[in-house]
Structures are given as structure tokens and as C-alpha cells.
Amino acid sequence: xxxxxxxxxxxxxxxxxxxxxxxxxxxxxxxxxxxxxxxxxxxxxxxxxxxxxxxxxxxxxxxxxxxxxxxxxxxxxxxxxxxxxxxxxxxxxxxxxxxxxxxxxxxxxxxxxxxxxxxxxxxxxxxxxxxxxxxxxxxxxxxxxxxxxxxxxxxxxxxxxxxxxxxxxxxxxxxxxxxxxxxxxxxxxxxxxxxxxxxxxxxxxxxxxxxxxxxxxxxxxxxxxxxxxxxxxxxxxxxxxxxxxxxxxxxxxxxxxxxxxxxxxxxxxxxxxxxxxxxxxxxxxxxxxxxxxxxxxxxxxxxxxxxxxxxxxxxxxxxxxxxxxxxxxxxxxxxxxxxxxxxxxxxxxxxxxxxxxxxxxxxxxxxxxxxxxxxxxxxxxxxxxxxxxxxxxxxxxxxxxxxxxxxxxxxxxxx
Amino acid sequence: xxxxxxxxxxxxxxxxxxxxxxxxxxxxxxxxxxxxxxxxxxxxxxxxxxxxxxxxxxxxxxxxxxxxxxxxxxxxxxxxxxxxxxxxxxxxxxxxxxxxxxxxxxxxxxxxxxxxxxxxxxxxxxxxxxxxxxxxxxxxxxxxxxxxxxxxxxxxxxxxxxxxxxxxxxxxxxxxxxxxxxxxxxxxxxxxxxxxxxxxxxxxxxxxxxxxxxxxxxxxxxxxxxxxxxxxxxxxxxxxxxxxxxxxxxxxxxxxxxxxxxxxxxxxxxxxxxxxxxxxxxxxxxxxxxxxxxxxxxxxxxxxxxxxxxxxxxxxxxxxxxxxxxxxxxxxxxxxxxxxxxxxxxxxxxxxxxxxxxxxxxxxxxxxxxxxxxxxxxxxxxxxxxxxxxxxxxxxxxxxxxxxxxxxxxxxxxxxx
Numbered sequence: 001x002x003x004x005x006x007x008x009x010x011x012x013x014x015x016x017x018x019x020x021x022x023x024x025x026x027x028x029x030x031x032x033x034x035x036x037x038x039x040x041x042x043x044x045x046x047x048x049x050x051x052x053x054x055x056x057x058x059x060x061x062x063x064x065x066x067x068x069x070x071x072x073x074x075x076x077x078x079x080x081x082x083x084x085x086x087x088x089x090x091x092x093x094x095x096x097x098x099x100x101x102x103x104x105x106x107x108x109x110x111x112x113x114x115x116x117x118x119x120x121x122x123x124x125x126x127x128x129x130x131x132x133x134x135x136x137x138x139x140x141x142x143x144x145x146x147x148x149x150x151x152x153x154x155x156x157x158x159x160x161x162x163x164x165x166x167x168x169x170x171x172x173x174x175x176x177x178x179x180x181x182x183x184x185x186x187x188x189x190x191x192x193x194x195x196x197x198x199x200x201x202x203x204x205x206x207x208x209x210x211x212x213x214x215x216x217x218x219x220x221x222x223x224x225x226x227x228x229x230x231x232x233x234x235x236x237x238x239x240x241x242x243x244x245x246x247x248x249x250x251x252x253x254x255x256x257x258x259x260x261x262x263x264x265x266x267x268x269x270x271x272x273x274x275x276x277x278x279x280x281x282x283x284x285x286x287x288x289x290x291x292x293x294x295x296x297x298x299x300x301x302x303x304x305x306x307x308x309x310x311x312x313x314x315x316x317x318x319x320x321x322x323x324x325x326x327x328x329x330x331x332x333x334x335x336x337x338x339x340x341x342x343x344x345x346x347x348x349x350x351x352x353x354x355x356x357x358x359x360x361x362x363x364x365x366x367x368x369x370x371x372x373x374x375x376x377x378x379x380x381x382x383x384x385x386x387x388x389x390x391x392x393x394x395x396x397x398x399x400x401x402x403x404x405x406x407x408x409x410x411x412x413x414x415x
Numbered sequence: 416x417x418x419x420x421x422x423x424x425x426x427x428x429x430x431x432x433x434x435x436x437x438x439x440x441x442x443x444x445x446x447x448x449x450x451x452x453x454x455x456x457x458x459x460x461x462x463x464x465x466x467x468x469x470x471x472x473x474x475x476x477x478x479x480x481x482x483x484x485x486x487x488x489x490x491x492x493x494x495x496x497x498x499x500x501x502x503x504x505x506x507x508x509x510x511x512x513x514x515x516x517x518x519x520x521x522x523x524x525x526x527x528x529x530x531x532x533x534x535x536x537x538x539x540x541x542x543x544x545x546x547x548x549x550x551x552x553x554x555x556x557x558x559x560x561x562x563x564x565x566x567x568x569x570x571x572x573x574x575x576x577x578x579x580x581x582x583x584x585x586x587x588x589x590x591x592x593x594x595x596x597x598x599x600x601x602x603x604x605x606x607x608x609x610x611x612x613x614x615x616x617x618x619x620x621x622x623x624x625x626x627x628x629x630x631x632x633x634x635x636x637x638x639x640x641x642x643x644x645x646x647x648x649x650x651x652x653x654x655x656x657x658x659x660x661x662x663x664x665x666x667x668x669x670x671x672x673x674x675x676x677x678x679x680x681x682x683x684x685x686x687x688x689x690x691x692x693x694x695x696x697x698x699x700x701x702x703x704x705x706x707x708x709x710x711x712x713x714x715x716x717x718x719x720x721x722x723x724x725x726x727x728x729x730x731x732x733x734x735x736x737x738x739x740x741x742x743x744x745x746x747x748x749x750x751x752x753x754x755x756x757x758x759x760x761x762x763x764x765x766x767x768x769x770x771x772x773x774x775x776x777x778x779x780x781x782x783x784x785x786x787x788x789x790x791x792x793x794x795x796x797x798x799x800x801x802x803x804x805x806x807x808x809x810x811x812x813x814x815x816x817x818x819x820x821x822x823x824x825x826x827x828x829x830x831x832x
Contacts, residue, residue, distance in 0.1 A: 315496075334443060339449065
């Protein structure tokens with residue numbers, strides 16, 4: 001039995017798994033996340049692989065394991081400021097941003113009703129707005145409101161304080177600096193969707209009915225901006241034809257040189273969402289290669305059976321606007337050798353995964369590859385798992401999380 | 416239909432050596448064929464050409480007009496997700512196509528390798544010096560004021576001796592060029608199966624296709640569509656105009672001096688002389704613009720020039736500078752003029768001889784393909800629209816014909832794949 005604690009950075013599915021696995025081996029774990037709620041990207045999905053479970057299914061059981069296990073301490077709105085020391089003896093400085101809502105919050109929701117100031121709904125990738133005081137999402141953990149002071153309208157603060165019977169509003173809350181001594185660190189910092197505006201030929205942000213695959217997840221999610229109905233952003237109509245643009249930024253030296261692993265499956269999955277809501281609808285998937293790793297080839301067959309999909313082998317390299325806010329996607333169908341111009345109601349860009357730490361300046365002796373993925377290092381007692389390490393699906397993320405927990409424990413045991 | 420691919424590995428190597436070293440990176444996503452401003456829905460390129468070249472399918476590539484429809488705008492290279500640089504690869508393929516039509520091939524090699532530079536200029540020097548020595552029965556007198564010739568038979572380098580060098584060279588180059596164009600046309604039209612009724616007469620060929628093509632070339636219509644490499648449009652246009660002006664005045668001077676007895680040099684106020692000098696200035700200006708543009712595009716990484724590109728650009732620049740330089744030095748009465756004049760003639764010699772061997776050959780083959788493109792597009796359109804539709808029976812017959820045509824086209828496509 002080794003001594004010392006393990007720090008897990010990131011509270012998505014990988015971080016949660018790593019934390020719980022280590023804690024259930026009787027090691028003390030500190031889990032931090034920069035967001036106001038745990039859950040990470042999985043919380044934003046409609047369904048996740050391999051069995052198309054709703055996110056609550058995997059997340060809630062982990063939340064319960066955290067609640068029941070006194071060895072796990074977790075912090076939200078927390079970011080690392082400094083790491084000093086060596087394996088077995090790291091001193092980590094963490095800053096907790098003020099939430100301006102204390103633990104008295106009962107989530108009655110009265111504050112939200114009287115608040116007038118609004119902010120962009122980042123959880124829904126900009127598909128709508130929230131009030132300045134908001135619940136991160138329906139399944140937030142911890143279940144507590146957050147206040148974005150910069151978004152407050154005049155008089156909001158007084159109104160909010162007045163209706164809050166629990167006395168949970170604390171506008172004078174200050175940033176808090178905490179210090180921890182840990183023996184090993186697990187990086188479960190996850191991924192962010194690649195910025196679709198960087199592909200200028202795909203016109204994201206230029207026409208309203210071009211969305212990303214993560215926005216599609218939010219449209220299909222029951223707790224999303226459309227309550228789970230897949231509607232076009234421009235007019236909230238039900239699209240009859242949609243096109244998926246695969247490799248939007250992935251396998252591209254000008255953007256992400258690697259395959260993001262999950263986007264082909266995500267588009268197949270989203271074709272099922274669409275077919276379920278719109279059995280007569282038509283899906284076009286433009287691809288270079290359909291990649292269904294391992295046993296997921298079965299999923300391709302399922303999608304072919306259950307959804308009306310036309311596969312076109314050729315990458316979309318141009319999108320033009322049409323009347324009625326429709327779009328024309330242009331690609332060369334490499335099997336016929338002709339260029340096709342397909343008019344559709346809505347376009348979904350299958351944007352790839354970029355490690356969250358890519359482009360971030362972190363004041364930490366951390367080894368990263370040229371794309372920003374964290375390279376695990378036994379010598380440093382720093383490990384990575386999930387999409388912080390490489391693009392993965394949920395199942396494989398969890399496998400790497402368990403492995404990382406084991407490696408971290410070994411670092412403590414070796415002393 | 417099973418088909419055994421017989422790759423011509425030497426062709427692949429040739430493309431790689433000629434500047435297409437990124438060829439094998441292509442993974443056939445077809446981004447290039449969509450962003451290309453010159454390719455069409457019916458005939459997208461350069462994705463197909465990339466795989467044909469990768470597989471060393473020389474026959475199919477040489478027969479493919481699309482390689483010449485590419486103007487190397489380099490939009491494809493800018494958007495290529497693999498850094499396969501289709502724009503540069505197609506330029507290399509064109510260089511290999513020039514080789515196909517070149518005879519003897521050794522001349523192509525001399526024009527497309529740095530080592531050939533010494534040989535070419537060496538030969539040019541020997542030829543020009545031999546003419547000078549022969550005309551003067553030994554070392555010439557470098558008289559001041561400078562005079563390059565005293566009529567047809569006398570002087571430093573008499574007019575007839577110049578003709579004796581350049582007429583055979585131009586004749587040889589023209590012969591190989593015509594042969595190349597004829598071969599190319601034959602390759603394109605073999606198996607095209609255009610019914611007699613749609614075949615144009617010579618007159619129609621000229622009025623419907625050749626003249627409009629010349630107009631298109633003069634206007635540089637296709638260059639205007641280019642995205643990344645749009646800036647090249649002006650430089651290239653100036654160069655073309657300069658060549659046309661210089662071609663015309665050279666012929667006027669040839670007839671005037673050789674047959675009508677108007678001895679050179681002609682006075683500066685002579686309209687022909689004025690045009691000639693103007694042509695020289697535009698030639699220099701155009702080539703400087705193109706050189707600068709190419710350097711800028713290379714610095715941006717959107718273009719990587721091969722030896723053949725730079726060779727032609729600098730050769731043209733030197734022809735302009737030495738031509739104008741020799742004239743100015745002659746007027747100034749400096750003996751250096753003789754040396755510059757010799758260098759000028761050497762450059763012109765190398766350019767003339769290189770017409771069917773150097774990158775200069777794009778003038779021949781791209782123009783031919785542009786005529787062919789007009790011809791085929793027009794005939795196909797006419798064949799489709801003039802399908803008789805008077806009766807149902809005829810309609811059905813037409814539909815049947817059309818679908819069989821489609822099947823044939825598809826078969827051709829599969830073959831290409």
C-alpha cells in the first residue's frame with residue numbers, strides 16, 4: 001500500500017472513471033474540473049457508444065460512487081495554477097473561480113425567472129441563450145446554479161437576491177487558492193470540437209443551417225435547445241434532407257492531421273436520430289473512407305438498414321447557399337468520376353476532436369505531442385487517459401482511465 | 416470487368432523527378448477536383464490524374480486532355496489535406512507529356528535538367544561563333560561605331576549567316592511541334608467515335624473552335640478564374656503579347672532585310688523598330704512580374720517550381736535584357752555590344768530549339784487541348800440536343816441510344832480507374 005494522493009484533472013467520463021477506480025482501491029483522490037459541473041462531453045451527447053446509452057446512464061452511477069466514497073474530494077470551476085516537486089511529492093496550486101452561489105442553493109429556479117441578463121449557452125454550443133444565473137444543465141453535478149456576473153442586467157442582482165429564499169446568492173465570493181500534495185497526476189482533460197470556422201470553404205458561421213456534429217447532438221438531446229427535435233436553426237423547420245460532411249478538419253494537414261476516430265460513427269448515429277424522427281427523410285454522407293473501428297462495422301450495417309442513407313465517396317470541399325436557406329454541397333463522386341452538387345435542407349460538419357490542452361499555455365512540466373495530446377510518463381508520475389491522450393470513444397476512454405488509475409497507484413506504491 | 420494494371424514505373428519516377436515528388440501522398444479525397452476553378456462537373460480534375468500517375472498508367476494520362484486544361488492556379492495545392500500538391504504534380508505530368516511528343520528525347524532531357532544547360536549554351540556558342548568566323552574568314556574586326564552586319568554578306572555577323580543558323584533551327588522545332596500536335600490530336604480523337612454528321616469541315620473547325628480559342632487565349636479567360644495564383648494573370652498576358660509583337664516584327668524585318676533590301680539596323684523612329692523595342696520592354700516587364708509572382712507563391716508554399724519553370728522564365732528574361740542591351744550598347748558605341756549580341760543570339764537559339772522540348776511547349780499543347788475541349792464539348796452538346804423527338808418511337812430510340820452512350824462513358828471511366 002503506497003502513500004499519497006492522486007490528482008485527476010478533468011471530470012468527464014475518463015476522469016470520473018479514473019477517480020472512482022483509484023478511490024475504490026482505497027487511495028485518496030482529488031478530482032478537479034474547470035466547468036461548473038462534472039460530466040464533460042458525454043453530458044452533452046444524446047446517446048453514446050457502444051450501446052447508445054443516454055449520458056445519465058453512465059454518469060449518474062459514477063456520481064453516486066463519488067458521493068458514497070469519502071476518499072474522493074472534487075472541485076468544480078477549478079484550474080491548475082502551478083505544479084512543483086517530483087513524482088511522489090507534487091505540490092499543486094489550484095484556483096477555484098467564484099460561483100457566486102453557495103451550497104444553500106436548492107435549485108428552485110426562482111432566480112432564473114426574474115433574471116433579465118442573458119449569456120450565450122455554451123453547453124448547447126451557442127444554440128440559444130441562458131440567463132445570467134443558470135443551471136449548467138438538467139443533470140448538473142453538483143446540482144447548483146452558477147452566476148455569470150458579466151452577463152447581469154441592471155437590477156438583476158437585487159431581484160435575484162430577493163427571490164432566493166435559501167440565501168444562496170453571494171456576489172462577494174472571492175477566487176480561492178488551494179494547495180494539495182499529491183503523488184501522481186492523471187490528465188483526463190478531454191477534447192474540444194475543432195473550430196469549424198477555420199475551414200473557410202465549408203462556410204460554418206456564414207450560413208445558419210450549417211451546424212457541427214456536437215450541435216446536432218444537442219438538437220437531438222431531450223434536454224437540448226429544441227427539446228430533442230431536430231430542427232433547422234434558420235426557421236425551426238423539420239429538415240427533410242441532411243448532408244454529413246465527414247473529415248471536416250480531420251485527416252487534414254492544414255487542420256488536424258490525424259483521424260478523429262469517432263466522427264464516422266457519430267454521423268451514422270446521428271443518421272439514426274434523424275431517421276427516428278423523420279422516417280421519410282434522406283441522409284447524404286460524403287466521406288473519404290467510412291471508418292468503423294473494431295466491431296463497430298456492425299453499426300454501419302445497422303445504420304444502412306434503419307436510415308435512408310446515400311453514401312457518396314468524395315470529400316465536400318465547397319458549400320454554396322441556395323434559396324429558402326437551403327445549401328448545396330459539392331464533391332466529386334469518385335466512384336462515378338463526376339462532380340455532384342447535392343441540395344439539402346441542413347448540413348452537419350463532422351468536425352474532429354482536438355485535445356482540450358491544444359494551444360493552451362499550461363504552467364506545468366507536461367509532455368505533449370505536436371497535436372497537443374498528453375504523453376503519459378512513468379518517470380514523471382503523470383498519466384493521461386481518454387481523449388486527452390488520443391481520440392477515442394467512451395468505452396475505450398474508460399479502459400484507458402482504469403489503466404491510468406493503476407499506473408498512478410503504482411507510482412505511489414513505488415514511492 | 417477485371418483489368419490488369421501494368422504500371423510504368425519509369426513514368427512514375429519521371430513525374431517524381433520532374434517536380435511531382437509529393438505524388439504518392441494523395442489519398443483520393445477529391446478536395447482538389449472541387450476547389451479547382453477550372454474543372455467542370457462533367458470532367459472534374461485533378462483527382463483522377465493523381466491516381467493514374469500514382470499507378471504509372473502512362474497511356475491513359477498522355478491521352479487525357481485535362482492535364483493541359485489545368486493552369487496551375489494552385490487552389491488544389493492550398494486546400495490539399497495531404498500536402499500532395501496536385502498543382503505541382505500536374506505540372507510534372509505535363510513535362511512528361513511534352514517528353515512523349517518530343518523527338519529526339521535527348522533534347523527533352525537537355526531542356527529539363529540543369530546539366531543540359533551547359534550543353535545547350537555550349538552548342539549555341541559554337542554555332543554562333545562558327546558563323547562569325549566563317550563570315551569573316553577568321554577573327555572579325557570589332558569596328559566602332561558598332562555594326563552587327565553590313566547587309567546580307569558582310570560585317571560582324573551578316574544577315575544571311577544569322578538566317579543560316581535560325582531558319583533550320585526554327586524549321587526543325589516547327590516540324591517536331593507539328594508532329595507532336597498531330598500525335599496528340601490523333602490520341603485524343605481515337606476511339607471518340609463522332610458520327611460523320613457531326614464532324615466539322617476545316618472551315619468550321621477554324622471558325623467554330625480555333626478562332627474562339629485564340630480569342631480566349633488572348634483574353635486569358637481561364638487565368639482570370641484562378642484563385643490562389645491570380646496575380647500571375649497580368650505577367651503571363653504581357654509575355655504573350657510581347658511574343659506576338661516580336662513574332663510579327665521579326666517576320667517583317669526578315670522580309671524587309673532579306674528580300675526587299677532594307678538593311679538593318681533600321682532607324683529608331685521606324686514604326687517597326689518602335690514596336691520591336693516596345694515588345695522587348697513588355698517582354699522584360701512580363702517576365703519580371705512572373706518571376707516575382709512565382710517567388711512569392713513559392714514563399715507562401717502554394718507552388719514549388721521545377722527547374723523547367725525557372726529555366727524558361729529566366730531564358731525569356733535574358734532574351735529581353737540582352738536584346739535591348741545589345742541595341743543600347745550599339746548606339747552608345749561600346750564594343751561590349753558584340754559580346755552581348757552573341758549572348759542574345761545564343762539565348763534565342765536555345766529558345767527556338769526548345770519550342771517542342773522545354774516548358775515553352777505548353778504554348779503548343781495547351782492551345783491544342785483548348786481547341787479540342789471546345790470541339791468535343793460542342794459536338795457532345797449538339798448530339799444531345801438534336802436527338803429527334805417527333806414521335807414516341809423515336810424518343811424511345813433516342814433514350815436507348817443515350818443510355819448506351821452513358822454505359823460506354825461509364826465503361827471508359829472504369830477503365831480509367
